[in-house]
Amino acid sequence: MSTPHLVGVSRGAYMRSLVFFLAPAVLIYSAFSIYPLLNTILNSFYDKQDNGTFIYNGIANFTTLLTDPTWSAPFWNAFWNNCKFFFIHMLVQNPIGLLLAALLSLPVLRFRSAYRTLIFMPTMLSVVVIGFSWQLILSPLWGIAKMLLQGVGLGFLFGPWLGQESTALLTISLISVWQFVGIPMILIYTALLAIPDELIDAATVDGLNQFQAFFYVKLPLIWPTIGLVSVLTFVNNFNAFDLVYAMKGALAGPNFSADIMGTLFYRVFFGNQLQNGDVSMGATIATMMLIIILCGVMVYLFLVQRRLQRYSF
């Protein structure tokens, strides 16, 4: 008996080859990606007792997290910090990325690939390197940042930004922006390249100068990419951990002012000098993060997919 798709190949042989090709990927992916995720969500509905067993707890963990002051205070603090983190990226990283992409996509530009390669370089480095390098640069001990600011007459602005509650999160956010600007830049740049040259020629013949051509012709056509960049920023920001941990450790000080949900999760799950590890609450925090991220993705899919029809070529 032949398979509907391949003549002369028995059904058994067909199935065997399918399994051969698909099994390794599906198994590893399900085991280490999907299953843990589902398990974590499951875990958040349980409470680990001191004797090691789990009892079903309903959504009690969630209510505790969101309303019980011992838990909710750090949680909401972390959540708001994530939001601030996200806003700073949206306000600084993406417009700069857009500007750089627009400049890089100009029809005539010398050193184009050099600029592109070099500006993308920070994204290649590990957070450890970046976190520490910037710590050194901003350190009052070494004084480089202070010296440079004084050089342009802004010396009065300098302070131990990383060590101050009011500026720690902002500083770390800007460093994160510094690291990741390359990504929106490259994505938007590629989208700009996809716009046919003739369209810009037509705009030139229609009397638009470079700026007008950018705002009225190019920008509308790259809205889908800008939407994509925004949702990627959202997912990355709410999932963030590395930089804060590298620069401030699990306690995300000073006084938890740089604490985000990622560091909160790490701290709660593994414990630290202040508290014991709590598996269930850790799982709960992780699930909350998942829910928040999924909400963001849903919003994106809903908003952008509707508009996507309008802008295809």
Added chain:
Amino acid sequence: MAEVRIEKLHKSYGQVDVLKDINLIVEDGSFVVLVGPSGCGKSTLLRSVAGLEPVTGGDISIDGRNVSDLAPAKREIAMVFQSYALYPHMNVENNMAFGLKFAKTPKAEIAARVAEASRILQLDALLKRRPKELSGGQRQRVAIGRAIVRKPKVFLFDEPLSNLDAALRVNTRVEIANLHKLLKATILYVTHDQVEAMTLADKIVVMNQGRIEQAGKPLELYYKPANLFVARFIGSPAMNILPAKISKDGKSVLVQGTKLPLGLKPQNGEMIQFGFRPEHSAFAKSGIPVTVNLIERLGEVGYAHCRTVDGLSVLVEIKGDPKLPVGTKAFVTPANQHMHIFDENGDRLNA
């Protein structure tokens, strides 16, 4: 409408010369077609007139005004692009009005011009649609409409029919010809298709490797090609070209062992290229000896592919259904008044 004058135009990219010493006049209200093989520089020349390409030397004047240093928008031209270049995020109406808005044309004027262009091109039903909802032919009309509303001094067309299928191409060609008559427009048109050139043009400009090979009326180029390149480019199927020896007194030519009479002045050289079109030759009792290889019958007209004794290919037009099986030995006589002689440089020798 206006006259376009191109003088000593020159363009090079570094060491490479893309346009060499172009001199051309596009008379007011005429339809001039730039034609030539890929890479000959016709699109570059068009874009230079538009102001989309900088030039290295020479002048371009439109309506008596030197526009060589002006931006495209200030040259009062309009361009129809090969891929139409319609703004995908705007509907048809806004596509046409877009440029006018930036020229700060009053709203009433914009509406009037769009309405008129729409009427001429029958776009009324399509005004609110977006480009991706239109067929190729409809998009083409919108692109032309966008050009019309600008009320330009010159229309520039860059291979507008290349992206259309064969049947649509014929229809649109006729529409463009009608448009020309209606608007009495000055048109500079680029194509690689010599049939389009022959049917649409008041004047054809054949280009090759950055130079103008010949410019003139279509039939002029057909009956009196100035050189080998034009002779082979214009006319389909292409002219037969055979090496030959011309007599010192210019009265006869020796082609493939056969002597044919000529009426030229006394000559300096001896080796020439001898040309005649398939439609200007016939099988006869005497002439160039050939062997018939293949007959292509296209209905009433057909072509006999033959080979000379030296193995060179010769095409002869045949009418009806003559008995010419493969391998027949025959003689081909070119018509007396339609023989072309080209010297060793490829230039035409005239009587």
Added chain:
Amino acid sequence: MRRPASAFIVHGILGLYTLLALFPIILVIMNSFKAKRAIFNTPLQPPMPWNFDLIGYTKVFGDSALASYYLNSIVVTVGTIFFTLLFGAMAAWALTEYKFRWNTALGIFLAIGIMVPIRLGSVSIIQMVADLNLINTLTALVLVYVAQNLPLAVFILSEFIQQIPKDLREAGRCDGLSEYNIFFFIILPLLRPAMATVAVFTMIPVWNDLWFPLLLAPTGGKQTITLGVQQFLGQYITDWNAVLAALSTAIVPVLILYVIFSRQLIRGLTSGAVK
């Protein structure tokens, strides 16, 4: 169309930002070669014969196990790339080529992984790895990273496979090749450019990752270089020479790899984003 003034502004902005992007890196590498006093007194001066000092590097390579950590990172990265590409290509092939009932569903199932962050399942991953007795092994890291990168790899490779002309596979079938042969001898070689792109694209995040090494292999000599440098920095925090040297040794290999592969990397990033 000639406006030299605006070219100045354009290069000004781009140049300024490039400087901003490179400045910290150059500063760190420069100063890692200087003596301590020179670091503090003249930080902006490049290493000169009179302030050149390799003391930081001797500490880095002498005192710690950083060299072995390099090896760990290499093993993990290469292992991840190898298995991601192999299993990813196989799955992409099956999904693209064969029509079977759960084809679309499976495709969506795998695609979920692109958007959803796998880190959130860390709680369970740690438990699983512990149960399997794989804590502090490189195997655990490879497994997790492969799972993390498979969805995107499958997606990108599927796109490429779709571009391979159907004729080639059909010629193979006519020639009597089994499905396995077709995959390994016809499809796989043709996928090389795509695989190079995916490899470069996967390599850097895996090399630079801090989270999973921290969670799964924090001690016992199985640290990756990223984690290792983090720990080293924590230990030598006041020793500026050592610290700068450590940072430089972490930076330079990545930079070199990046400069070599930058074109493939950018291509991979953009094809992955067109979801």
